[in-house]
Amino acid sequence: MISIREQSYGLNVALYNEFTLEDFHELEQALLAAKQRIHLPDVLLDMSLAKDFTIDMAIEQVKFLSAHENDFGRVAIVTDDIWITLGARIAGWITNQRPKYFDTVAEAQAWLLAQNSK
Numbered sequence: 001m002i003s004i005r006e007q008s009y010g011l012n013v014a015l016y017n018e019f020t021l022e023d024f025h026e027l028e029q030a031l032l033a034a035k036q037r038i039h040l041p042d043v044l045l046d047m048s049l050a051k052d053f054t055i056d057m058a059i060e061q062v063k064f065l066s067a068h069e070n071d072f073g074r075v076a077i078v079t080d081d082i083w084i085t086l087g088a089r090i091a092g093w094i095t096n097q098r099p100k101y102f103d104t105v106a107e108a109q110a111w112l113l114a115q116n117s118k
Helices: 021-037 055-067 082-095 105-116
Strands: 002-006 010-019 042-053 075-078 100-102
Touching: 002 021, 010 021, 010 105, 021 055, 042 055, 042 105, 075 105, 100 105
Parallel strands: 010 042, 042 075, 075 100
Antiparallel strands: 002 010
């Protein structure tokens, strides 16, 4: 399940339970719409309540990030799950994305907002 909210810097995305291919397609559409609104939208990705992801979603994610690696700004990821962190880091290596990891949504959002005010 996914929840997406527009923010001044881009998007806040929260994932719950399993991150599926349908969820990722919804995220793709929101990211592309944010790109129309903001030159390089930043993304806060809260994965603290995510429990799992599907393989087809992971493959689609790598394809999308490879095709759009210069279209988005900073990515703040909130997670405490080592496997989700590892998966995100591997995807980042493949696509040259360099997300920053946080323990809480408040810390991640503060980082994005502070960077935008400069």
